[in-house]
Amino acid sequence: MAGSSLAVPSQLSEQETLIQNIARLAPFIPSLLRASLINIQLLIGLIALGYVFGTLTALLQVYGGKILGTVARIYEWIFRSVPALVLLFLFYYGPPRFGIGISGFAAAMFALGFRSSAYQSQIFRGAIQSIPSGQMLAARSMGMSRIQAIFSIILPQAFRLSIPGWTNEFSSVIKDTTLAYAVGFNEVLRTARIVYDTHYDLAMSVLIFVALIFMVLTLAGNALMGGVERRFRIPGLQVPGHEKTRQSSRTSSDSWGLRLRNFWR
């Protein structure tokens, strides 16, 4: 009896604190947003690093012959199998042992960048290998060297075919940037931690705010990649079925809009 009479007021007060919490979170929002800029910097750094090394790894795997191809496969195997956090710690605590100073940011960028390169290499390898062999034959038959053929014919096509895969990789690594929390620089999650360490009651709202930041970033990133895909679109050079799906989803959303409009009439 006593318990149930207490339950109603306590629920009320919980709702009250949630509203209060949001108000109390406001002063920390600028520093959280500033910290998320560091995540974006880290993201750009690791994606770029991953792109360069991923392309290289893919090229070596496909065209590198036995020795270089094996080196590339071992590289890819290592960075795809070691857990991200373990990599992060290795890159952060490892270099100082050899007298090389490394910042948390640099350690995170290299660890996550190399890791991403291993994944990106497989996106790219798939794209390269899906290009018909006749393209290489035609290029060689007109007197192009292998290198010329790779750079003028194969890569421009493979690049276009790998955009959908990259969109996926982007959505994945953007969240990995919070792992940098573990090597102690003030990215967004660590900043959130500092907030709720001192204001324990804000823990839920600050974490939800961080979640919202990443939801927005992912949405923006996907829109950007969609734009890149449209910008470089060439008839006959898209991932099979990709265009179709997009087309049909648009039609169905249109019909939903129509249905709604008819409903309101």
Add this chain to the structure above:
Amino acid sequence: MLLRVEDIHKQYGKDKVLCGVSFGMKKGETKVIIGPSGTGKSTLLRCINRLTPADQGRVWLEEEEITHTRASINKIRAQIGFVFQSFNLFAHLTALGNVRIGPLKVKGMKKDAATKLAMEELERVGLSDKADAYPAELSGGQQQRVSIARALAMFPKLILFDEPTSALDPELIGEVLEVMVSLAKEGMTMLVVTHEMGFARAVADEIIFMENGVIVEQGEPKQMFTNAVHARTGEFLNKISELYGETSE
């Protein structure tokens, strides 16, 4: 001699595809290679420009030995056009881009000059209005004409055609053959693997009949059609003329 092929052998595993093929071509000649499928006609073409390395035998383009280990193969290939059965146009380039890329990348021509040249070659195959179309937007016949223009833009000494009309719908074969006939009449040196007997009769200086990796018989079309020495040649020619008709003159 513009092209000399001497005793070419090629084997895939236990399968002997070419067993000593020799012939020559003078400048301006058109020769047609015929024969049942699987007799090494396409392999022979690829051995000539070393897209497929021959196991044995030698090939010369004028004074230069293509098969020599130290031959600068890219420079030689730039002088030999190759037209594929499946066109193999570069999918990311427009018709113009496809024709222009050889002069641009292989010959190091300036972009303006290469564009002008490419437009002229597209005009020559009747496709200047399709310059901005991508391969996927063209019909098979149009794609094959672009690929011929692509070969022409390199000013080749010789063009190899590997069954250029075999992948085309019947109604599209004519437009490609028309371009090839006019090339032959302009004096282009052409070596053509085809089943189009109408084309062979109209412009071939010689027909080479191959079977089981060797040349069975070669001669002028008239003589081959009316008076083949080997019974097998006559039999094959009759059968193929029946199958493909001779409407394409």
